[in-house]
Amino acid sequence: MASAITGLDEGILQLDTGYHRTGLAACYVMIEDGRAAIFDTGVEHSVARILCALEDEGLTSDDVEYVVPTHVHLDHAGGAGRLMQECRQASMVIHPRGARHMIDPAKLIAGAEAVYGREGLRNSVGEIVPVDEKRVIAAEDGYRFHLGGRELTVLDTPGHARHHFCIWDERTRGFFSGDTFGVVYPELSCNGAGFIFPPTTPVQFEPEAWHQSIDRLMAWRPECMYLTHFGRLDEPARYADDLHRRIDDLARVAATCERGGSALVLSVNAYLDTELDRAGCALNEAQRNDILELDVDLIVQGLEVWLSRRSA
Numbered sequence: 118m119a120s121a122i123t124g125l126d127e128g129i130l131q132l133d134t135g136y137h138r139t140g141l142a143a144c145y146v147m148i149e150d151g152r153a154a155i156f157d158t159g160v161e162h163s164v165a166r167i168l169c170a171l172e173d174e175g176l177t178s179d180d181v182e183y184v185v186p187t188h189v190h191l192d193h194a195g196g197a198g199r200l201m202q203e204c205r206q207a208s209m210v211i212h213p214r215g216a217r218h219m220i221d222p223a224k225l226i227a228g229a230e231a232v233y234g235r236e237g238l239r240n241s242v243g244e245i246v247p248v249d250e251k252r253v254i255a256a257e258d259g260y261r262f263h264l265g266g267r268e269l270t271v272l273d274t275p276g277h278a279r280h281h282f283c284i285w286d287e288r289t290r291g292f293f294s295g296d297t298f299g300v301v302y303p304e305l306s307c308n309g310a311g312f313i314f315p316p317t318t319p320v321q322f323e324p325e326a327w328h329q330s331i332d333r334l335m336a337w338r339p340e341c342m343y344l345t346h347f348g349r350l351d352e353p354a355r356y357a358d359d360l361h362r363r364i365d366d367l368a369r370v371a372a373t374c375e376r377g378g379s380a381l382v383l384s385v386n387a388y389l390d391t392e393l394d395r396a397g398c399a400l401n402e403a404q405r406n407d408i409l410e411l412d413v414d415l416i417v418q419g420l421e422v423w424l425s426r427r428s429a
């Protein structure tokens with residue numbers, strides 16, 4: 118297995134959270150002047166990995182100043198409460214729409230049980246622990262905070278979820294983009310380029326808002342995106358058009374398949390297959406399926422929710 122920790126430039130570590138499989142979900146540790154900020158946290162069992170990575174850098178949990186989930190979906194924030202228990206000096210910076218779910222996760226747990234089942238939730242995410250309200254900073258659009266002398270800026274970025282923000286790191290001209298700048302799995306790269314797609318996860322897929330959020334990010338002329346799924350993506354300008362187009366394509370695929378269900382699963386798979394073929398992907402169906410299975414399931418569920426909201 119490849120190392121779970123990758124050292125990037127300028128005091129940023131990329132960690133594999135171990136969620137579901139290797140290479141599915143990353144989180145990032147930023148270290149500046151002996152202080153640390155954690156961007157996305159993975160799930161409960163990811164916390165030990167984060168603490169190990171800090172220890173390797175000669176830091177302890179008390180050196181963590183900020184825990185910053187990009188949004189409250191559980192692959193990004195499921196372990197955030199547990200991490201806050203360990204890092205007693207840390208504040209949590211979170212979208213205003215996500216804050217109450219971190220303080221009282223009952224709704225989050227109920228929603229996740231509906232998707233994963235109770236047993237499945239315990240196995241894949243673990244326990245979801247509430248965060249003390251006094252330690253939570255609800256960060257509005259434009260909110261700035263500092264790790265040592267390093268400035269970080271929050272941008273509200275709905276479209277994937279209304280409780281999603283991205284964080285701009287001026288030093289590396291990069292965004293911790295969560296799911297807003299899509300998913301790019303290294304295994305699906307072909308001809309030196311990644312294959313990008315939008316995770317239209319339940320329950321707040323909003324194509325128009327998502328387009329605007331991507332445009333907002335690109336207006337900052339970023340040099341990289343720190344994707345949760347998966348890893349740092351250089352030259353994001355090369356990917357923005359495909360991401361925009363595939364948001365519309367998936368919405369169109371859903372709209373022509375009004376009843377959803379297994380027909381929509383087939384249509385989404387066929388669409389992604391065609392796009393992968395066009396990009397020159399040499400993987401066979403079984404290999405693609407291994408990588409994309411979980412995403413296709415969530416993409417379809419999210420499109421179904423979007424369809425039912427449109428027709429309501």
Ligand SMILES: [Zn+2]
Binds near residue numbers: 278296
């Ligand atoms: Zn998400």
